[in-house]
Amino acid sequence: MQAPPAKPGMTIGEIDTPALIVDLDALESNLDRMSAILDKGRVRLRAHAKTHKSPVIAHMQIARGAAGQCVQKVAEAEALAFGGVRDILVSNEVVCPQKLARLAALTHIANVALCADSLAGIEAAASAARDAQTTLTVLVEVNVGGERCGVSPGGEAVALAQAIAASPHLRFGGIQAYHGRAQHVRDPAERKAAAVAAARAAAMTVEQLKQAGLSCETIGGAGTGTFMHDLESGVYNELQAGSYCFMDADYARNSPDPDDARPGFRQALFVLSSVMSVPRPGIAVVDAGHKAVAVDSGLPLVFGRPELSYVSASDEHGKLTVSEEKPAPRLGERLLLVPGHCDPTVDRFDWYVVIKKERVVGLWPVAARGAMS
């Protein structure tokens, strides 16, 4: 684990770089905004902790009404449970016995659930629950357009739900119906169409389950890109948005829905970098490459400095070009980068440096950093 790059009270210029920065006002604004949108009570927020990896932020969400948290991995569930989070869904398949044993062990300190998309996975979960003398809640993952994991909507999902319900060691928890690819469809009409199709597939599955005598406690899905449509569908009762707390350059590339300005989330996450070289006119190099800022969803932006373009990332270097007729940044100057993709960028750091009005007001551990198992 790396030492924290700052101390409370420091100014931005005193923070060692690269550092992962959270603007506390922007974070709280985003959390409040989501809470206000979902304030009708019919649909719960189960915020996705794969974004923030932090019990601190999980508790801020829960204090604003979130029902609990989602994670993708058992190790993330452990980090949250050990940080006092009491309701956790692994929104993903878990099939290896040693992972399932760890998840079953958590049932003594938290409500935990997982997903399955196969009979073999259900049998493995039942064995682990039996061995641990506990009960595991299992949701059936339905492929509603993401084309990754999940069974087909309708009959296949019903068959798995029946197998779960028939196991004395498992409890049928409902369906997981997340359409990941829809989140980043740029055109708002196409994005809405993908969300509507996903909700229809989920609704059809819920109806067939009902006909088979199985009710869905949880109908979960949604992300930051589609949650307004998922909310309006009337199908989902748990929304799993995660990125909304921080936002990123990739979400900023989604064209907003012209009919709905309610989301309006602010950029709350940055990577603070220093200019380490100004080797030639028009070029500056910062000390944050793709080891510091994830580039899987595109290069970062330079916050508040439209004259600077981050044009290439190597492991430890980011190369910037400067628009003509603008001065280059100074050697040692601090620049805030807006990550292309928030979730994996957070995973690069051990500490959040939390700032408010340009002063460090907190250092929070990224508790589930590297929690991939």
Add this chain to the structure above:
Amino acid sequence: MQAPPAKPGMTIGEIDTPALIVDLDALESNLDRMSAILDKGRVRLRAHAKTHKSPVIAHMQIARGAAGQCVQKVAEAEALAFGGVRDILVSNEVVCPQKLARLAALTHIANVALCADSLAGIEAAASAARDAQTTLTVLVEVNVGGERCGVSPGGEAVALAQAIAASPHLRFGGIQAYHGRAQHVRDPAERKAAAVAAARAAAMTVEQLKQAGLSCETIGGAGTGTFMHDLESGVYNELQAGSYCFMDADYARNSPDPDDARPGFRQALFVLSSVMSVPRPGIAVVDAGHKAVAVDSGLPLVFGRPELSYVSASDEHGKLTVSEEKPAPRLGERLLLVPGHCDPTVDRFDWYVVIKKERVVGLWPVAARGAMS
């Protein structure tokens, strides 16, 4: 920090996933091979620790004749020095006072050097050395074609070298003349041409420095893609290859030099993953996405399984397609992935799981994981 995913004595099937695997026989073969190639004594290996981030592997390289190690960041230098490595070059600019103070502090336990490409950087290094009552060795970084950091070859480099030599707190250590982009030029003739041009620019600079009365103790550069040409140039006296110890899918895409089979490095680094879903015919999903295996230089390959193609990575999922008429992998089956890019993949993990003939024989910490500052 995450718990180790294995214990010594375990078989591959018992290792929790995803896990970072080193094949010890392949690693030792690669280290021995490089040592044999450089056995003439005129050119030293200063292996780049940005690949392995590990004092354990650094000492294996030094035991085979390496003069020391390179790193890109002060925090990496600290991790190596605290692990007993005594000769470390930061092959990169360091300009922030707090970083330079940390580097100066290391001079009491190791020989440390850094690079500069500006008068301001040299002045900052001199201040830090003066404040710490020590001497820092500074190399001038020359842009020999990489077009990232570094001054132009010749006169600009001489002017900086003179400024270093004139400082009572600094020692002029030579030049850093690394051509990063040349390493991954696919065509062997074009790759050689880039290396030859870099060596010429370095030689011209060394000559001009000599005319100015300055001798270069170190003329450093080279990487795994070009080191044979850099060796044969007769210009460099320190080669900074790093990836050769592990190799990766991106280096495997370089066409080999038809005239020289000597390198012949083996793939020694893998990410062990498990199949977590087999949702549709022809598709399998593994539990290692781009959080586990860096995709900045392309997607991973599935080792020894040509019928499987890793076609897309999300944070925690890797989607594989299966060639027609071949059986899909089983749920829970372990698959070894060859990372697209070794250095940042290593940075994703806290532990190396070291195997020999399919048994775990060691767990080594990735000591400089996240050492970006």
